[in-house]
Amino acid sequence: MAEPDAEDRKPQSDEARSAFSQPSGVIAQTPAPEDESQTTSEFALPDGLATPASTTQETERSAFSTPHTYSSRNPPPAFTPAQGIPMVRLTKDVPWQDQMRTMLRLPVAERPAPEPSQKQEDDAGLPVPRVLDLTLRIGELLLAGGEGAEDVEAAMFAVCRSYGLDRVEPTVTFTLLSISYQPSLVDDPVTASRTVRRRGTDYTRLAAVFQLVHDISDPEVDVSLENAYRQLAEIRRNRHPYPGWALTAASGLLAGAASVLVGGGVLVFVIAACGAMLGDRLAWLCAGRGLPEFYQFVVAAMPPAALGVALSLSHTQEVRASAVITGGLFALIPGRALVAGVQDGLTGYYITAAARLLEVVYLIVAIVCGVLLVLSLGVMLDATGLKPETTFEQVPTRPVVQILASMALSLAFAILLQQERNTVLAVTLNGGVAWIMYGALAQTNLKLSPVAATAIAAGLVGLFGQLFARYRFTSSMPYVTAAIGPLLPGSATYFGLLALAQNDMNRGLGSLTKAVATALAIAIGVNLGSEISRLFLTAPGATAAASRRAAKRTRGF
DSSP states (O other), X not given: OOOOOHHHHSOOOTTTSOTTSOOTTOOOOOOOOOOTTOOOOTTSOOTTOOOHHHHSOOOOOOTTSOOTTOOSSSOOXXXXXXXXXXXXXXXXXXXXXXXXXXXXTSOGGGSOOOOOXXXXXXXXXXXXXXXXXXXXXXXXXXXXXXXXHHHHHHHHHHHHHHTTOOSEEEEEOSSEEEEXXXXXXXXXXXXXXXXXXXXXXXXXXXXXXXXXXXXXHOTTSOOOHHHHHHHHHHHHHOOOSSOHXXXXXXXXXXXXXXXXXXXXXXXHHHHHHHHHHHHHHHHHHHHHTTOOHHHHHHHHHHHHHHHXXXXXXXXXXXXXXXXXXXXXXXXXXXXXXXXXXXXXXXXTOHHHXXXXXXXXXXXXXXXXXXXXXXXXXXXXXXXXXXOGGGTSTTOOOOHHHHHHHHHHHHHHHHXXXXXXXXXXXXXXXXXXXXXXXXXXXXXXXXXXXXXXHHHHHHHHHHHHXXXXXXXXXXXXXXXXXXXXXXXXXXXXXXXXXXXXXXXOHHHHHHHHHHHHHHHHHHHHHHHHHHHHHHHSSOOSSTTTTTOOXXXXXXXXX
């Protein structure tokens, strides 16, 4: 056998052999030719690398499905804050509104597990669609009746938790209600919504819905889904507690009491009442013809103003024509919507608050249009009794008469709001207390600013209203809305409209600004009084005295 040459035995240099060349004895596989038209991703797995997920055929999965890398037997360690997670226990001796409001203000991870207060009729599982539908129907009645957005969400949350639905998120806007329920972290959520198309003021129906929610939330009361639907249908079918003629008479009593409150006498009372009743009947006629609410307010504001102009043209010194017009304005100012709108804004529901306040602006513009049309005609006819210096510059202080007038005004307002008969006396007394507080601060030697005195009196109204509501386990709106009637800025509104009719823009805008400031003081005072009442009463959390969470969607400093 011939030996190899010396040159063949010499090792090859790096230039002659690459470091990436295959060793001798390894058979190289010829790669398949690549298709130039085929696109590849830079995140694609290299050839020859196989994973368990890629070897099996991928099936269509949901976005809420459990990841394939998760194992329930060996879950990853959970994160626990250094200070620990506080345990929240809900006491049973507080209203359900406070319990559910506390739950809504807690993060979802810190909410305690639900304790269903209503037993299911069968073991087939929770009837989720029916529970959500019942919840939306209850929320619709509350929102249409003028209840605040936070209380509507609390009621919807209470109904769902009473029937065993955890992980629910209700959402309330001015015209739309929606609720979402997710059974678990890996299941698809169920969402339902309902639109509020009709609104009506009926606090009797509002109280009945609150009582239904209270019964559903009470573990000692058995209310099945069928019974809840039956009671809700009965609430819808119930007629108003007061007939139409009683509402018309109440509007006349309200305007007459307001005219006496600003310095009018017996004759002014009668004339203001007749003007308000005539405007109310005209508004009902327009409503029956299908006209929008804007034009109804325009028509309702014209008769009292027309009677005031007619009295001023008669040159009668015994009758204060301006008091007649002011009484009509008291009967039309939308105090209920104003309080609800500002309350929604203070609790963090800005969309609903903006919609409610926009509704208030439209109604006030309608009142301005109706009154300005008549006042402009009176100014053209040289009505001397409409001059500002002859109206309220020197209003006589009559404490007893004004207190009785304020109570009559609150009584009439309660009837217009369709309140229950057993709540009329309480709200009448609350209105009298509000005027006593206002008179003691603004019409005595203290000489406090009318806006500040109004805010303090409204705060007292909110405090007493919240206490009455807690005593009866119902909404505070029936005890608050009618009681703020004597504090409404009727005279300031009249001053502003009269100045605008006389082309005095500076004085008119100044008076209207004062009216707006008074209205905001009423709304903020009512909300502040309600919050103060909650501070001194038992909260539903075990450590509520140490820290109370802020309202939803606020920063919570």
